Amino acid sequence: MWFKNLVLYRFSQDTDITAELLEEGLSHQPFRPCGKTELSSYGWISPVPGGDTLVHQSGSFLSLSAKKEERILPASVVKDAVNQKVEHIEAEQGRKVFKKEKDQIKDETTLDLLPRAFTRSNITRAYIDTRGGWLIVDASSFRKAEELTSTLRSSLGSLPVVPPALKQSPAATMTQWLEQHAATLPSSMTLGDECELKDLGEDGGTIRCKHHDVLADEIINHLNTGMQVSKLAIHWNEALSCIVGDDFLIRRVKFTDTLQEQSEALNAEDEASRYDADFTLMAGTLGEFLKELITVMGGEEEKEAAGWETKATVTVEEGVEEDAPF
Structure with missing residues (x-):
C-alpha cells in the first residue's frame, strides 16, 4: 500500500472530518461492478485488504x-x-x-456489444491528514486524482480543497538549487541523478538526464541559457526518494528498505495489522517530508493572499499521463 505518487491538495479551512462522518458519506457510493450496459463504474472499497469498513483511521490519518x-x-x-x-x-x-442513421446504428451496436466486453479494474488510494490539513492521492496524473476528488466531493456534499499555493514556483526554486550547487538544501535532503530541463521559449526543447550528475557543468550551462528545471530527483532523510515536478506533482516515490524494515519489525499478526503498520509509518513519514519540502521551497502563500474561498473547490488541469518518462 506504499504510495508511488503524490497529488497534493490543501484543505482551505480547518477540516472537521471524522472517520465516522467520512464512513457515512462514502457509504452512499460504494463500488459495484459495471452493469451490462455501463462503460464504467466507480465507487468506494475498504482500504484494508479483506476489510469491511470504507475508512481506516490511524491517529489523525484517514485512509480511503x-x-x-x-x-x-x-x-x-x-x-x-x-x-x-x-x-x-x-x-x-x-x-x-x-x-x-449510422449514429443510431452505432449506439445500438455499442449497447449490444457491451455485455460481452471484458472488464478491467484499478484502485486509487488516498488519505486525509486531518492535523496537517492534507488530502493526498496516490495518482500519477491530476486527471486520475480528480476522479477520486470529484467522487469524494459528491459523497460528502462538499470538499473544500485546493492545490498548495507556493510563494515561489517549483521550477524557479529547483533551478536555484542547481545554480547554487545545492547550498541552500538542508542536510536531510540531497539531489538525485535525474532531472528534466525545459526551454521557456515558444518552440523550446526539453532535455532529460538520467544517471547523471545534475550539478555538472553542462547542466549548469543549459540553465545559464535560460532553461529551467521542470523535474528533479531528490532523496530525503534516508527515508524516501522521489521526482518533484514543476507542477508540484511528486512522482516515483520510493521508500527505503530501512523504513520498510521498521514496519516489518512490528511483527504484525495478520494482513489488517500489517496494513495499519505500513499506513501509519508511511503517512507519518510523508507528513514530515512535505513539511520540510514546502519549507525549503519557500513556503506557502497565506490563505487570504492566495485568494482561497472558505468553501472553495478545484478542477485541476490534466497533468502528465501514467506512461510519462518521469
Whole structure:
C-alpha cells in the first residue's frame, strides 16, 4: 500500500472530518461492478485488504480507496460491426445509409456489444491528514486524482480543497538549487541523478538526464541559457526518494528498505495489522517530508493572499499521463 505518487491538495479551512462522518458519506457510493450496459463504474472499497469498513483511521490519518471498473470495447471493434450492418442494409434495401442513421446504428451496436466486453479494474488510494490539513492521492496524473476528488466531493456534499499555493514556483526554486550547487538544501535532503530541463521559449526543447550528475557543468550551462528545471530527483532523510515536478506533482516515490524494515519489525499478526503498520509509518513519514519540502521551497502563500474561498473547490488541469518518462 506504499504510495508511488503524490497529488497534493490543501484543505482551505480547518477540516472537521471524522472517520465516522467520512464512513457515512462514502457509504452512499460504494463500488459495484459495471452493469451490462455501463462503460464504467466507480465507487468506494475498504482500504484494508479483506476489510469491511470504507475508512481506516490511524491517529489523525484517514485512509480511503476507490475502485474503477471499465469495459474494454475497442473503437475498431464497434466500427467494424457498424460497417457490416450498414453494408447489409444498403445491399438488402438498395439505399444509402446516412450519418444520422449510422449514429443510431452505432449506439445500438455499442449497447449490444457491451455485455460481452471484458472488464478491467484499478484502485486509487488516498488519505486525509486531518492535523496537517492534507488530502493526498496516490495518482500519477491530476486527471486520475480528480476522479477520486470529484467522487469524494459528491459523497460528502462538499470538499473544500485546493492545490498548495507556493510563494515561489517549483521550477524557479529547483533551478536555484542547481545554480547554487545545492547550498541552500538542508542536510536531510540531497539531489538525485535525474532531472528534466525545459526551454521557456515558444518552440523550446526539453532535455532529460538520467544517471547523471545534475550539478555538472553542462547542466549548469543549459540553465545559464535560460532553461529551467521542470523535474528533479531528490532523496530525503534516508527515508524516501522521489521526482518533484514543476507542477508540484511528486512522482516515483520510493521508500527505503530501512523504513520498510521498521514496519516489518512490528511483527504484525495478520494482513489488517500489517496494513495499519505500513499506513501509519508511511503517512507519518510523508507528513514530515512535505513539511520540510514546502519549507525549503519557500513556503506557502497565506490563505487570504492566495485568494482561497472558505468553501472553495478545484478542477485541476490534466497533468502528465501514467506512461510519462518521469
